[in-house]
Amino acid sequence: MFQYIGSSSSPWMNKLLHYFKRYIGEYFHPKLYLTTLLFLVACLAFNFLVDFENTYVDHYYGSSFRWLLYFGMMAFPFLFVCGLLYVFDINRTWVYSREFWLLFFVGFVVISLERSFTYHDGLLAELDYVDRKFVRRLIAKFKPIFITLFSLLVFYYCYERPRDQNRSWYGLHIKAFDFKPYAFLILLVFLGIGVASFLGDLTQYYPRYLKVGGINFAGKHELSAWVPMVTYEMVYGLSFLGVEFFFRGFLVIGFARVLGGYTVLAMVGPYMFLHFGKPITECVSSIFGGYLIGILAYYSRHIWGGVILHVSLAWFMEFFAWLQKLYND
Structure with missing residues (x-):
């Protein structure tokens, strides 16, 4: 069992602190962390200087080439950190591991397909603009579930399940999951987003609901204004189950056998x-x-903590952005 850090705070907070302290003690490598940080800063600066995704990747919207672009875009930073593990002689076994390359190609083929998938546009072509805009945005938010989650669950059942004695389903199982450690984190998220809502770039981007055409959809179909709003926000929240399943489930729990705890850094x-x-x-x-x-x-071998925090973060952003717009108006 865990040896809790202190006796004055609650046991479940000590459990979270223990995770962080244990991880730093086992996997912190100064050169690896510094190089990774510089790499992420350089990539972040490059993207915002040239608006890489919106200008170049999205230029191929509807093209199969966009799938290849997203594969390279998503796989590149993961493989870069794995390369650092090799260069710094931290872990070189992954290079010769068939399991690593199988997981790598399956995972990034699936996530790049999900991000580049536009075939539903053809099915919606017969709808008028108001219906097409709202339904298209709903489908876009449902893609992480329909494509990423379902595809990787099939892969888990065929490949991972015989190897996973705990039947974790990449962290999707609910056995022994304890919600209490995350309650305090949700409170911190609430306070943090409240403060961040005063930053202009966030209030320009959120709330997302105002940009999906739900108000016009409700008016056209004579629906109460809350019906499309609740529908969108529920689908929006559900989408983060697919996001957490891929990034914390597949990339962290799935790659743990090959990369150990360094897979957390590779996922970032x-x-x-x-x-x-x-x-x-x-x-x-x-x-x-x-x-x-x-x-x-x-x-913890669970993704549900991340799901709860992620959904809370998204809904708090929507909520505080609404308040900011109401106040400013």
């Missing part, structure tokens, strides 16, 4: 790249948030 890069196109404040916070939630997933 692709997770930051996922936030390109969003406000820079959110991109920077994704580095630290992804790292901390990754540590929790690595030791």
Whole structure:
């Protein structure tokens, strides 16, 4: 059992602190961390200087080539950190591991397909503009579930399940999951987002609901205004189950056998790249948030803590952005 850090604070907070202290003690490598940080800062600066994703990647919207671009974009930072493990002689076995390359190609093929998938646009072409805009945004938020989650669950059942004695389903199982350690973190998220809502780049991007055409959809179909709003926000929240399943489930728990705890650091890069196109404040916070939630997933072998925190973060952003707009109006 865990040896808690102190006796004055609650046991469940000590458990979280123990995870962080244990991880730093086992996996902190100064050169690795410094080089990774410089790499992430350089990638972040490059993206915002040239608007790489919105200008170049999205230029190929609807093209199969966009799938290849997203594969390179998402796989590159993960492979870069793995390369650092080799250069610094921390872990070189992954290079010769068939399991690593199988997981690598399966995972990044799936996430790049999900990010580049546009085939539903053809099915919606017959709808008028109001319906097409709202339904298209709902489908976009549902893609992490329909494509990423379902695809990797099939892979888990066929490949991972015979090797996983704990039947963790990449952290999707609910056995022995304890919600209490995350309650305090949710409070911190609430307070942090409340303060961050005064930053202009966040209030320009959120609330997302105002940009999906739900108000016009409700008016056209004579629905109460809350019906499309609740529908969108529920699907929006559900989408983070797919996000957490890939980044904390597949990339952290799935790669743990090959990379050990260093897989947390390797995951941070692709997770930051996922936030390109969003406000820079959110991109920077994704580095630290992804790292901390990754540590929790690595030791707990659950993704539900990350799901709860991620959904709370998204809904709090929507809520505080609404308040800011109401106040400013």
